[in-house]
Amino acid sequence: MFVVAIATGVFYRYGMLTPLPGGLALPNVRHAHSHLMYFGWVTPLLMVLISETVAPQRPFGRRLVWGLIALAVPTWALFLRYGYGVVALGEARLPLATIFSSLHMLVWYAFAAAYVRATWGMRRxxxxxxxxxxxxxxxxxxxxxxxxxxxxxxxxxxxxxxxxxxxxxxxxxxxxxxxxxxxxxxxxxxxxxxxxxxxxxxxxxxxxxxxxxxxxxxxxxxxxxxxxxxxxxxxxxxxxxxxxxxxxxxxxxxxxxxxxxxxxxxxxxxxxxxxxxxxxxxxxxxxxxxxxxxxxxxxxxxxxxxxxxxxxxxxxxxxxxxxxxxxxxxxxxxxxxxxxxxxxxxxxxxxxxxxxxxxxxxxxxxxxxxxxxxxxxxxxxxxxxxx
Known part of the structure; x- marks a missing residue:
């Protein structure tokens, strides 16, 4: 995720020099870069650090972390192509990147709940x-x-x-x-x-x-x-x-x-x-x-x-x-x-x-x-x- 996020940053700086191919918009590339850094790189790895420190024998956050990464990839692609704009799906027009980005929050809540369960009763x-x-x-x-x-x-x-x-x-x-x-x-x-x-x-x-x-x-x-x-x-x-x-x-x-x-x-x-x-x-x-x-x-x-x-x-x-x-x-x-x-x-x-x-x-x-x-x-x- 870190490599892809940095590569997206390179692509953004390339777009500052010359028009981007495929009709891609520079602000959308920036959104894709920042969202992947926040939600696909830093957040999952911090959760790994926390879960493996709290419960080294049975880390509680591994599946949730993989879930975040699985969400981060399509979210990055959607932001790269559409940004915060809407996408026509039949007669519906949906902000797909925003929807996928919002799904991350459900995983955050699940991780917070798993953390509370794992640390309940522990000496602080x-x-x-x-x-x-x-x-x-x-x-x-x-x-x-x-x-x-x-x-x-x-x-x-x-x-x-x-x-x-x-x-x-x-x-x-x-x-x-x-x-x-x-x-x-x-x-x-x-x-x-x-x-x-x-x-x-x-x-x-x-x-x-x-x-x-x-x-x-x-x-x-x-x-x-x-x-x-x-x-x-x-x-x-x-x-x-x-x-x-x-x-x-x-x-x-x-x-x-x-x-x-x-x-x-x-x-x-x-x-x-x-x-x-x-x-x-x-x-x-x-x-x-x-x-x-x-x-x-x-x-x-x-x-x-x-x-x-x-x-x-x-x-x-x-x-x-x-x-x-x-x-x-x-x-x-x-x-x-x-x-x-x-x-x-x-x-x-x-x-x-x-x-x-x-x-x-x-x-x-x-x-x-x-x-x-x-x-x-x-x-x-x-x-x-x-x-």
């Missing part, structure tokens, strides 16, 4: 406490998608409400489910980090995440009093990210330290966005895409690759090569924003973005091939990813 370790919050945010974030659908059905056109529903889904999914699930993965490995200071920071993050999603709503649409509440949530979330990065710096090595760097970069972006003037500046220069890549690609994907590579020791050189390519992708996004001096602009920026993404795709294929060959040779450890 630091990882379990954080994963409790992560699964709660997963369910809460899905409410944004249901709300957006309800607004369409009820013909609600208030720009703040409709935009806020989208960001409740996407941003709380990222800053709630992804972030807290990832913190739980770290705490499963380093439970001694669960000090009173870190517990307080985690509590602040749990309070801030359901408020910080409003920072994604354009400043012009957000009432001032709501904006300041969102700013408070963003600052709590940012402080927690920095606190975890400092605590983990002495525990992790190699590529995971780079992941912590991008986590701090994300926290810096949250702090800037917490100020209305900073948020307006970010909107004007177009920092939304780099900001998303700092966390989703630079932190989450790097940590997941590092954890999964523990099963395949022979993949370490390939993983380092892929992480180097990920850094190149991050750098290639900056010239596409308004932060880059206009005097240094030109078509080379699009070629640079395309080339960086292509290199990352080749590196991801290298990692996948190395893992496949290791499995064929029996050179892998079938132990849980997170001990």
């Amino acid at each position: 370790t630091p990882a379990l406490r954080v994963w409790d919050v992560a699964l709660a945010f997963l369910v809460l974030a899905s409410g944004g998608a249901w709300a957006r659908a309800a607004f369409v059905a009820l013909d609600v056109r208030d720009p703040f409400l409709t935009t806020a529903a989208v960001h409740l889904f996407l941003d709380l999914f990222s800053d709630g489910w992804f972030l807290f699930a990832l913190l739980g993965v770290w705490l499963a490995r380093f439970p001694a980090l669960w000090t009173p200071r870190l517990r307080l920071l985690t509590l602040g993050m749990a309070v801030g995440a359901p408020l910080a999603f409003l920072l994604g709503v354009p400043v012009a649409l957000t009432p001032p009093h709501v904006r300041w509440v969102a700013s408070g949530g963003g600052l709590l979330l940012a402080l927690g990210c920095v606190g975890y990065a400092l605590a983990l710096w002495r525990e992790v090595r190699g590529v995971e330290r780079l992941a912590l760097f991008f986590l701090v970069l994300k926290a810096t972006g949250l702090m800037v966005a917490s100020l209305p003037a900073g948020a307006m500046w970010g909107e004007q220069v177009g920092l939304r895409i780099p900001y998303l890549h700092w966390f989703l690609l630079g932190t989450v994907s790097v940590v997941l690759l590092a954890r999964y590579a523990e099963r395949f020791p022979s993949t370490q050189p390939a993983i380092r090569g892929l992480v180097g390519a990920i850094v190149l992708v991050q750098v290639s996004l900056l010239p596409l924003t308004g932060v880059w001096p206009a005097a240094l602009g030109g078509a080379w920026r699009l070629w640079f973005a395309f080339g960086a993404a292509f290199i990352a795709c080749v590196a991801a294929c290298w990692v996948w091939m190395t893992m496949w060959m290791s499995r064929r040779a029996g050179q892998y450890a079938p132990a849980p990813i997170a001990p």
Whole structure:
């Protein structure tokens, strides 16, 4: 899924250089890329990590994870071809990509229920406490998608409400489910980090995440009093990210330290966005895409690759090569924003973005091939990813 998602990103950058073949639309390719990254790559692997840590002998999430992957493939194809548009099936006109995407949520609910059953009565370790919050945010974030659908059905056109529903889904999914699930993965490995200071920071993050999603709503649409509440949530979330990065710096090595760097970069972006003037500046220069890549690609994907590579020791050189390519992708996004001096602009920026993404795709294929060959040779450890 990761290779296909990256390849779709390469295809998107190709579409920035020349018209896409087959009548494909550039926004649809972007939707296909982001949905596969969210729902076909990060979410299933996080669920694998959680289920294999909670119940290493009988992981409870394997069938559900395969169900998610089975749904992710047609959803990706439908978004690639039709986006959020409707498809004519006889006399009916249906938004097939949206329908398939909504089916993912049923699997999320099933995983949350399986998690509750598997952990009921267990002593709440630091990882379990954080994963409790992560699964709660997963369910809460899905409410944004249901709300957006309800607004369409009820013909609600208030720009703040409709935009806020989208960001409740996407941003709380990222800053709630992804972030807290990832913190739980770290705490499963380093439970001694669960000090009173870190517990307080985690509590602040749990309070801030359901408020910080409003920072994604354009400043012009957000009432001032709501904006300041969102700013408070963003600052709590940012402080927690920095606190975890400092605590983990002495525990992790190699590529995971780079992941912590991008986590701090994300926290810096949250702090800037917490100020209305900073948020307006970010909107004007177009920092939304780099900001998303700092966390989703630079932190989450790097940590997941590092954890999964523990099963395949022979993949370490390939993983380092892929992480180097990920850094190149991050750098290639900056010239596409308004932060880059206009005097240094030109078509080379699009070629640079395309080339960086292509290199990352080749590196991801290298990692996948190395893992496949290791499995064929029996050179892998079938132990849980997170001990």
